[in-house]
Amino acid sequence: MIVTLTFIAYLALMLWIGVVAYRRTQDLSDYILGGRNLGPIPSALSAGASDMSGWLLLGLPGYAMAAGYEVFWLAGGLLVGTWLNWLLVAQRLRVYSKEADDALTLPAFFEKRFEDGNHSLRVISAIFVLLFFLFYTSSGLVAGGKLFETVFGFDYTLAVIIGAVAVISYTLFGGFLAVSWTDVVQGLLMAAALIIVPLVAMNQVGGMGETWAAMEAKNPELLNMFTGTDGNALSLIAVLSLLGWGLGYFGQPHILARFKGIASQNDVPTARRIAVIWSGLSMLGACLVGFAAIGYLNNPLGDEEKVFMVLVDALFHPVVAGILLAAILAAIMSTADSQLLVSSSALAEDFYKALFRKDASQRELVMVGRIAVIGIALVALTFALDPDSKVLELVSYAWAGFGAAFGPALILSLYWKRMNKAGALAGIIVGGVTVVVWKQLSGGWFDLYEIIPGMILATVAIIIATLLTPAPKRSVTEKFEQVEALLEDSSNAVTANA
DSSP states (O other): OHHHHHHHHHHHHHHHHHHHHHHTOOSHHHHHHTTSOBOHHHHHHHHHHHHHTGGGTTHHHHHHHHHGGGHHHHHHHHHHHHHHHIIIIIHHHHHHHHHTTOOOSHHHHHHHHTTOTTOHHHHHHHHHHHHHHHHHHHHHHHHHHHHHHHHHOOOHHHHHHHHHHHHHHHHHHHHHHHHHHHHHHHHHHHHHHHHHHHHHHHHHHTSHHHHHHHHHHHOGGGGOTTBOTTSOBOOHHHHHHHHGGGGGGGGOHHHHHHHHHBSOGGGHHHHHHHHHHHHHHHHHHHHHHHHHHHHHOSSOOSSGGGHHHHHHHHHSOHHHHHHHHHHHHHHHHHHHHHHHHHHHHIIIIIIIIIIIOTTOOHHHHHHHHHHHHHHHHHHHHHHHTOTTOOHHHHHHHHHHHHHHHHHHHHHHHHHOTTOOHHHHHHHHHHHHHHHHHHHTOOSGGGGSOTHHHHHHHHHHHHHHHHHTSOOOOHHHHHHHHHHHHHHHHHHHHHHHHO
16 A cells, blocks of 8 residues: 555656646747757756666666676676767767757758758658657556556556556656656666665675675576576677667667757766766666575566566565655656657657648647657557566667667768768668568577667668768758867867866
């Protein structure tokens, strides 16, 4: 009963934030990017919270419990990817998206960056956004289903529906502001939970030394990051696949939206430091949850992705447990809301306005975006109703899809003046299709995580297509030069103030 009341109070707080944000949402720019007025702290925490999702408290602890130190390859790749994304992309994308006729979405940025008059770049990009976000959003609903099923004993189907209704409600009303403001609360709650739970669990076992001893007693290979649990050395394919997760950051629309929404490019260095520290602490805590569970739990779990919930229920008073379990709901909601928002933006801005209603009013576009939230969530719900779904598996597919389809195209478009529309189109199509096809293959190098071949082939496709076709129009290269000048002026101003 106490845990239930805690959850109700948490949901009420999130919905209240959504109502406040609703009153401040006047046009599509507000709805999609919050009017580009986020400070460095909410930008950093919102990017982190929307990035990590339910897999941080379910998938990653479960993987750490099953694989031991092998998890550090995955966590390390993600941490480096976070840092590089803020370092290489954030500032340039903030400036370029504003200069490219205030492009609100990633597909719109590609269209305006290359002055694509027939909207092919925009529409094809939006198709991949919708395709991969269906899987990504489904992963959040699966996590929500596992949470309500484990904590309250609900039927899985009912549990998934309850979680979907909660996410839809405040995304529907508040848009980007509601998503970003709630992400600050949720990001702090997630980090706190991932620090508290493993420390308490390891203390119950007898300390860090006893935890490590318990891991060694169960399987010494858990303490070796260069071997699998069977004692065999990790293959090059396995290591590259785990590290390759870090490559995905460059193409995630819901994370890139935070870069475009930050108030000033000069806030990026501060936001980068906050984001990297938050991500490092959170992932370390998630790994330690899995390690502590090995020593604390005597009986194996049927589903290792429930390990965080099981530990919380066993270790804490119902009041504290309710708050800590709300961190899982926070993680799920913080990403699912962002994914729904970006997907609805793709439908409203990149399909509806670009193809059907070029003169649509801002009020009309916001309404279309809100209707799209409901439609997309219902489709994702059908994917999530399978109780055997694994959060990490769904996330890995969507993560690879976005990383390969958009990562190379975005990075090269921000740094290579010669790149043209043909190159961007080739990279997006080749990257996205490679992930879909590679996922269906197995054996030998086909066991490599699909994001790596996807990004390699996409990069090659961009370079070849660009060099085999005419250079971009003068107006395109002039815009690139203007952005370079703005970035240089900004860098000089920061240096002078320092």
